Amino acid sequence: MEGRRFCIGYALAPKKRHSFIQDSLVTLAASRGVDLVRIDTDRPLLDQGPFDCILHKFYGEDWRKQLMEFRVKNPNAFILDSPDSIERLHNRISMLQVVSELKIDNPDESFGIPKQIVIYDKETLFDRQAWEGLKFPVIAKPLVADGSAKSHKMALVFNHDCLNKLKPPIVLQEFVNHGGVIFKVYVVGQYVKCVKRKSLPDEPEAKLGNVDGLLSFSQVSNMTPREKIDDKHYMMQLDDTEMPPLSFVTDIARGLRRSMNLNLFNFDVIRDSKIGTRYLIIDINYFPGYAKMPGYEKVLTDFFCDLAQKKEALNNPDKKKDVEDKIVLDLQSTDQQTRKIGNDEIGGGQSVEREKKGTPVQD
Numbered sequence: 064m065e066g067r068r069f070c071i072g073y074a075l076a077p078k079k080r081h082s083f084i085q086d087s088l089v090t091l092a093a094s095r096g097v098d099l100v101r102i103d104t105d106r107p108l109l110d111q112g113p114f115d116c117i118l119h120k121f122y123g124e125d126w127r128k129q130l131m132e133f134r135v136k137n138p139n140a141f142i143l144d145s146p147d148s149i150e151r152l153h154n155r156i157s158m159l160q161v162v163s164e165l166k167i168d169n170p171d172e173s174f175g176i177p178k179q180i181v182i183y184d185k186e187t188l189f190d191r192q193a194w195e196g197l198k199f200p201v202i203a204k205p206l207v208a209d210g211s212a213k214s215h216k217m218a219l220v221f222n223h224d225c226l227n228k229l230k231p232p233i234v235l236q237e238f239v240n241h242g243g244v245i246f247k248v249y250v251v252g253q254y255v256k257c258v259k260r261k262s263l264p265d266e267p268e269a270k271l272g273n274v275d276g277l278l279s280f281s282q283v284s285n286m287t288p289r290e291k292i293d294d295k296h297y298m299m300q301l302d303d304t305e306m307p308p309l310s311f312v313t314d315i316a317r318g319l320r321r322s323m324n325l326n327l328f329n330f331d332v333i334r335d336s337k338i339g340t341r342y343l344i345i346d347i348n349y350f351p352g353y354a355k356m357p358g359y360e361k362v363l364t365d366f367f368c369d370l371a372q373k374k375e376a377l378n379n380p381d382k383k384k385d386v387e388d389k390i391v392l393d394l395q396s397t398d399q400q401t402r403k404i405g406n407d408e409i410g411g412g413q414s415v416e417r418e419k420k421g422t423p424v425q426d
């Protein structure tokens with residue numbers, strides 16, 4: 064990249080920082096003119112920098128306030144992504160609402176979300192009317208999806224007898240048989256990548272034994288490398304599973320990106336075993352574990368370089384036309400203050416690759 068260097072400040076919780084900020088990423092980005100600089104979240108943001116872009120997965124009112132102040136002082140800097148846009152993903156109802164509203168023209172495949180209800184209190188939990196139309200087994204998920212360990216604690220519920228163990232507010236979502244494999248679709252701006260992971264087995268009650276009406280689990284698709292190697296049956300099942308059509312997945316990804324105004328997210332998709340062309344989106348996560356994508360360094364660096372080009376264009380009216388012709392970004396999302404100069408339909412890498420990952424169902 065010619066000219067000035069592009070400086071990205073990142074504010075990430077320690078776990079995310081360790082997985083995402085690897086030397087290989089920092090070095091590649093630096094070689095292409097992009098510096099990744101840690102933001103000390105214990106110090107005022109405005110005392111640090113200057114930053115051309117802020118990358119963050121960090122929450123709280125104070126942080127939001129600091130970002131707003133930063134935006135006022137740095138109207139041409141990008142904030143990836145806007146806290147208001149991220150907010151929608153912190154609630155498992157609003158998260159999937161956007162899927163229900165999405166329209167995609169595809170004659171061969173269809174998509175949607177599983178049947179689900181939200182329960183705010185114990186009283187409603189025991190009210191049979193509230194359950195009308197919902198079939199067992201269901202998965203009880205915490206309504207709030209704020210990244211805490213608690214927000215990932217789920218339970219498979221097989222009958223009404225054990226409802227006392229559930230703690231509203233929760234979402235009750237119909238369990239859909241899907242062949243034990245989940246598709247994770249990673250989005251980085253225009254880039255879309257779909258990988259396979261382990262999921263819950265079909266007919267879990269039969270497969271997982273007598274579980275007393277309720278089975279708790281957490282983060283099924285996160286398995287350590289050791290566990291992966293040991294689980295031969297799972298590896299074979301994963302190998303045999305056909306990927307969803309890439310163009311279909313990409314259309315959904317781009318549609319979601321536009322309507323959510325987000326650049327960095329992934330979503331979980333399952334294929335209904337009963338209707339092989341029917342896909343259900345069950346979860347959307349902000350800033351997921353990108354380091355698990357093979358070659359994530361290049362994907363992220365390309366994305367950062369696109370941002371740098373866009374910034375250049377915003378600052379330099381002479382270059383603006385050039386960049387408009389080849390830019391691959393349409394970052395309305397980076398903030399309302401940024402002028403729209405991209406064309407979403409141009410360019411963008413896509414690939415679908417198999418990846419084996421998962422964790423045994425546990426209590």
Ligand SMILES: Nc1ncnc2c1ncn2[C@@H]1O[C@H](COP(=O)(O)OP(=O)(O)OP(=O)(O)O)[C@@H](O)[C@H]1O
Pocket residue numbers: 177202204208214215216217236237238239240241245261262263282283284331333345346348
């Ligand atoms: N409706 C469903 N039908 C079948 N299986 C499901 C359903 N919903 C969730 N699952 C299984 O439970 C797992 C966890 O659910 P979900 O993805 O909603 O939780 P999460 O904690 O938000 O996950 P992540 O770690 O991806 O953020 C899924 O990966 C999938 O294996």
Ligand SMILES: O=P(O)(O)O[C@H]1[C@H](OP(=O)(O)O)[C@@H](OP(=O)(O)O)[C@@H](O)[C@@H](O)[C@@H]1OP(=O)(O)O
Pocket residue numbers: 078079082120208209210211247284285329348349350351352353355
């Ligand atoms: O743990 P990893 O880095 O792999 O990433 C996971 C990420 O955890 P982190 O943000 O703490 O890192 C999770 O975020 P929170 O919901 O907990 O906020 C969620 O997005 C998972 O779906 C990610 O796994 P993936 O979906 O990519 O398999």
Ligand SMILES: [Mg+2]
Pocket residue numbers: 331346
């Ligand atoms: Mg998930």
Ligand SMILES: [Mg+2]
Pocket residue numbers: 208346347348
């Ligand atoms: Mg999730």
